[in-house]
Amino acid sequence: MVKVRSLVCATVLGLSVAAGSADAALILDSSSLGRYNASIGTSLDTLGVLDPFPCANIACGDATVSFPAAPDLSAAAVVLGDWLTNPASPGGSWTSAQVIPSTWAINTETAIIYEIGAGAGLTNLSLSLGVDNGIFVWLDGNYLFGTRRAGGSSSGEYVLALPDLTGTHFLQIIREDHGGATGYAIQLTADTLRVPEPGTLALLGLGLAGVAALRRRRQ
Secondary structure (H helix, E strand, C coil), X not given: CHHHHHHHXXXXXXXXXXXXXXXEXXXXXXXXXXXXXXXXXXXXXXXXXXXXXXXXCCCCCCCCEECCCCCCCHHHHHHHCCCCCCCCCCCCCCCCCEECCCCXXXXXXXXXXXXXXXXXXXXXXXXXXXXXXXXXXXXXXXXXXXXXXXXXXXXXXXXXXXXXXXXXXXXXXEEECCCCCCEEXXXXXXXXXXXXXXHHHHHHHHHHHHHHHHXXXXX
């Protein structure tokens, strides 16, 4: 009896582990589709050397600056619409889903909305970004990160850990340029929760039923 009970418990444990196991996966990269907005132009530009969106053609310098607080986007409110509060239907000047161009008009800003289908669950999310010159990132309208610096773009310039996700979420990005050239790279990886097949769930139910039956016999 003890041996049979151990075997059943081991089976249930194995099925439970399978039900909660995860696989590493690529969630987003430079070929992924997203909504795109190239209508911001230079509307956000200021004359501040350390401001998020400095004047064109490196006339305000090319300083490396981090921005712990979200930038003021009010000057582009009309074209951006409700992109941070209603990204599924933002209004403004957004395209439908398309591949996001890796370069754009020099001295202008552009914006992107990616939809992330997390399904049953994503864990260990790692967002890798490269940009020339600056980038600002939100997740579901919550500001995460912003920076700009001199030099070109390269994969892995910036790496952010994102929280675990389930269901549908939106990654919102503004790309900044103040002269010379533009460039952009993105990669989001995560561990995906593997949902068991119906047959596996049935076996799990049988295993649990077997454990219950053995317990009744021992009482």
